Amino acid sequence: MRRASLPRLRLWLYRRQISTSSSTRSTAAATNTTSTASALEPPPAGGHLPSIASSTLLRHTREQALRTPGITWADAELDEARGTSSLSTTTAGRETRKMNMYQAIRDALSIALSTDDSAIVFGEDVAFGGVFRCTLGLAEEYGRERVFNTPLTEQGVVGFGIGYASMGSKLGNSTLGGRGMGGTAIAEVQFADYIWPAFDQLLNEASKFRYRSGGQFNVGGLTVRCPTMAVGHGGLYHSQSPEGFFMGAGGLKVVIPRSPLQAKGLLLSSIRDPNPVVFMEPKVLYRSTVEQVPTSDFTVPLGQAEILTSGSDLTVVTYGTSVYRCEQAIHLLTHPPEGNGIEKAVRHALGDWRRSTGTNVSSKPTIELIDLRTILPYDLPLVLRSLSKTHRLLIVHEGPTTGGVGMQIAGDIVSGFTTSSTGSTSEGEGDIGRMRRDAFLGLEAPVKVIGGWDTPGVALQYEKFYIPDEVRILDGMLEVLAY
Template identity: 45%
Template sequence: MAKMNMLHAINSALDITMAEHPQACIFGEDVGYFGGVFRATSGLQEKYGKHRVFNTPLTEQGILGFANGLAAFGAPALAEIQFADYIFPAFDQIVNESAKFRYRSGNEFNVGNLTIRTPYGGGIAGGLYHSQSPEAYFAHTPGLKVIVPRNPYQAKGLLRAAIKDDNPVLFFEPKRLYRASIGEVPEEDYTIELGKAEVVQQGTDVTLLAWGAQMEIIEDAAKQASEQGISCEVIDLRSILPWDVEAIAQSVTKTGRLIVSHEAPITNGFGAEIAATIGQECFLHLESPIMRVCGLDTPYPLALEKEYVPDALKVLAAIKQSMDF
C-alpha cells in the first residue's frame, strides 16, 4: 500500500495498462510531455515513448474518431478529454459510433477497448465552461458504461475495471478531488466491479445517495444528522450506467426514505431517474417523498459557486424535512 492522491492513483492504473498491453495508447490534448492539464499522465510519455503517449490536435471529435478506429482494431484506446465541458463536440462519435458499434454489427466487431477519461464537476472556480457535470446526457445511451470514483482507491480499481471491460466506458474524474483526496492505495493491480454501488455507512432512518465529489458532502451531512439522533445510510452509486437498482431499493426498503444529491442541474439530472425507479420499486415502503438536493437550473456560476453546489447544510435540511414529513 502507498499514500496516493487521486491523480497518482489514476496514473498508476494507466501505467499498469501501458505495461500490460504493448498496443495500448494514451492520447488527448497536452497529455504527452506536459502530462495533461492536471498532470494525470505525467511521466508516461518518457516511459513508453511518443508513439504511445501523444498529444492530439485540439479537436474532441477527432480524438474520439481516432479512438473508435484504434479500439475497433483491438488496441486499448485510452482517450482523454481535457475537461468534461469539452466533450460535446465528440457527442456524435460517442453516442452514435462508440455506443452502437457492437449492436450494429451483431457482435461481429466492437470498440470495447475504449476508455474515455475526463475531469468533471466544480470546486475549482472554473466557471461555466470548466465545471459542468454531464453524466446524465450519456446515461441515456445504451451501449456505454458511465463511472464516477469518489477517492483514490476507488479511482484506480474502477479505472482498471473500465479498461478491462468489453464495452466503451466514460470515466468521469471529480477534478476537485484530484489533489484533495488522499488515501491508501495498493501499488499492485486490482479491480472494482463496475455496476455495483457501495454502502459506505449503515443506517436505519434515511438513505443518502451520491457519487464522486458529492460523497464527502453527504457523509458530512450524515455526521451532523447523527448528532441529532438521525441514523443515515450512506451509499456511493459509483456506476451511473448501469446503476445498481437492487442495492438502492434494498436500502430504501429498510429506511423508508431516500435523498439523492448531485452537482448537475436538478431537472433531468440522473437523480430524476433514480427517484422514478425507486419510487416504483419501493412505493409501499416509502415514509416520505424521495428528495433531490442538486445543482440549480442555471449555467454553472463563477462568483456564486458555493451557492450553486449542494453542500452539507442543504442535505441536512433535506434530511430533516424527510424525517418530519
Template identity: 50%
Template sequence: MGLVEEYGRERVFNTPLTEQGIVGFGIGAAAMGHTVIAEIQFADYIFPAFDQIVNEAAKYRFRSGNQHNAGKLTIRSPCMGVGHGALYHSQSVEQFFMPAAGLKVVVPRSPIQAKGLLLASIRDENPVVFLEPKILYRSSVEHVPVDDFTIPLSTAEVLQPGKDITLISWGAPLYSCVQAMEMLKNPPASIAQHVPQSVRNASVELIDLRTILPWDRKTVAESVAKTGRCVIVHEAPITAGAGAEIAAHLQQACFLNLEAPVRRIGGFDTPFPHVHETWYKPGPIQIMDGLVRSLTY
C-alpha cells in the same frame, strides 16, 4: 507522469485540440483491437464528441451484430466544480449519457476507487466514460496499493449502514454528505433550532453509486425498501439529472415501502455560475435540510 518515457511516443502522444477527433480516433483504434484511453481535458468540452460517443462508440457492437465493437475505448474527463471553474469548466455531465445503451459511465470518489474503477473500465468489454471529480485531485488523499486490482463496475458501495433513511451520491458530493450526517447529529448553534431532537439520532445509510450507467438498482432498491426514505445528491442541475432516473425507479420498485417522497438535491437549473460556486453546489446544510425534511415528512 513518465508515460512517454516508459512507453514511447508511438503509444503516448498529444492530439489536435478537437474532441470529436480524439474520440473518433479512439473508436477507430479500439475497433482494430487496440486498448485506447482518450482524454477530454474538461467534461464541459465532451459535447463536440457527443455524436461520436453515443452514435458510434455506444452503438458499434449493436449495429454490426457483434461483429465489431469499440469496447476497448475508455474516455477520461475531469468533471464537477473546483471552486473557480465557472460555466465552462465545472459542469457535471453524467446525466447526458444515461439513455445511451452500450455505454458505461463511472465516477470515482477517491484515489483507491479511481485506480480500481479505472482499471476495471479499461478492461471492460464496453466503451466507458470515466468522469473524475477534479476537486479531488489535490484534496483527496489515500495510500493507493501498487498492486494490480480492479473494483467491479455497476456495483454500488454502502459506505455506512443505516435503517432510517438512505442517502445516495457519487463523486465529490459524497464528502458533503458525510459532513451533513455529522451536522445532523450535532447541528451548529446557528441552525440547531431547525433540527428537531427526534431526527438527530437518525440512522443514515450512505451509498456511493460509483457506476452511473448501468447503475446498481438492486443495492439501492433494497436499501430504500428497508429505510422507507431516500435523498439523492448530485452536482448537476435537478431537472433531468441522474437523480431523476433513480427516483423514478425507486418510486416504482419501492412504492409500498416509502414513508416520504424521494428527495433530490442538486445544482440550480442555471448555468454554473462565474462566482459563488459553493452556493450552487449542494453543500452540507442543503443536504442536512433534505434529510430533516424527509425524516419529518
C-alpha cells in the same frame, strides 16, 4: 464562439500551468522514468475541500486498503490455482503507498500500458503530463508512439479512439481475450465541459458499434477519461457535471470514483471492460483525497454501488465529490453545532421524526450512505434493498436536477418500468419489479433530489450557491425525516 476565442484562453492557462511545474517535469525527463515520479509522497491534501483529508471514508492504513470490499487482484486466478486464495494469503506481502487521486490514476494508466502492448494514451497535452498531471512521465517511460498529444478537437480524439478500438494495431491483439479485434484506446477529454463536441461520436458511434454490426465488431477497448464537477471557481466551462446526459446511452458505461483507491481499481476495470466507458474524475478530488492505495494490479467492479455507512432511517445516494459533503451533512445531523440556527432546525425536525416513528426522545436517526460509483448502469437493486429498510430516500449530486441522475433513480423507484440501467446483480427483472413495488409502497416520505440548479451552466461568482453543500444537504435530510 468557443473555437474562435476560448482555445487561446485555454492554451494560455495551460502554458501557465506548465511553467509553474517545469522543475517537476525536468526531473522526470532527466530520469526518463515515471517510477520515480509516481513514488513521490503526495503533497498535503488541499484544494477547495481540505476537510476531505480527515474523512473516515478514506483508507488511511495498509490494512484498510487491502481489505477494500470488492477488490480483485490481477493474480487472483494464480493464487486460486496454487490454493492460496484466502484473504490472509492474497493480502500477505502486498504493499500500499500513500497517493492522491491523480497519482492513483497515473499508476493505473502505467499498469495498463505495461500489461497490454496494444494500449495507447492520447489527448490534448497528455504527453507532458496533462493539466492535472495524471499522465506525468508516461510518454518518457512508454514512448511517444503510445502516449501522445492530439489536436484541439474532442470529436477527433474520441473518433480516433473508436477507430483504434475497433481495428487497433498489430501489437498485442492476440491478448485481448475475445473483447474484439481492436486495440486498447485510453482517450482524455481535457475537461468534461468539452465532451459535447464528442457527444455524437459517443452516442451515435461508440454506444451502437457492436449492435449495428450484429456483434461482428465492437469498441470495447475504448475508455474516455475526463475531469468533471466543480472546483469552486471554474465557471461556465470548467465546472459542469454532464453525467446525466448519458443516462439514455445504452451501450456505454459511465463511472465516477470518490477516492484514489477507487479511482485506480475502477479505471483498470473500465480499461478492461468489454464495453466503451466514459470515466469521469472529480477534479476537486485530484489533490483533496489522499489514502493508502495498493501498488499492485487490482480492479474494483463496475455496476456495483457501495454502502459506506449503514443505517436504518434514511438512505442517501450520491457519488463523486458529493460523497464527502453528504458525510459532513450527516455529521451536522448527529452533532449539530450548539447555539445557532442549525441546532434549532435539527432539534425541531428530529422532534417531528420521533413523533412520527414513535421513538424515544433520546434516539437519533441513522443514515445509510451509498456511493453509486457506476452511474450507467447504476446499481438499482442495492438502492431498493436499502430503501426497503429505511423507507426514506435522498439523492444528491452536482449535476442539473431536471433530467439528471437523481430524477432517473426517483423515476425508476416510483414507476412500474423495469429499467435497463441496473448494475451487476443476480436479481431478475421480475425480482427487481417486485422490489420496486415493495419499496414504493413502503415509502414514508416523498423521494427528494438535491442537485444543481437549472441554470445555463455554473456561474463563476455564484458557484458556491450552485453546488449542494453540507447545509443544503442537511436541510434535505431534515425535510425527508420530518415528513
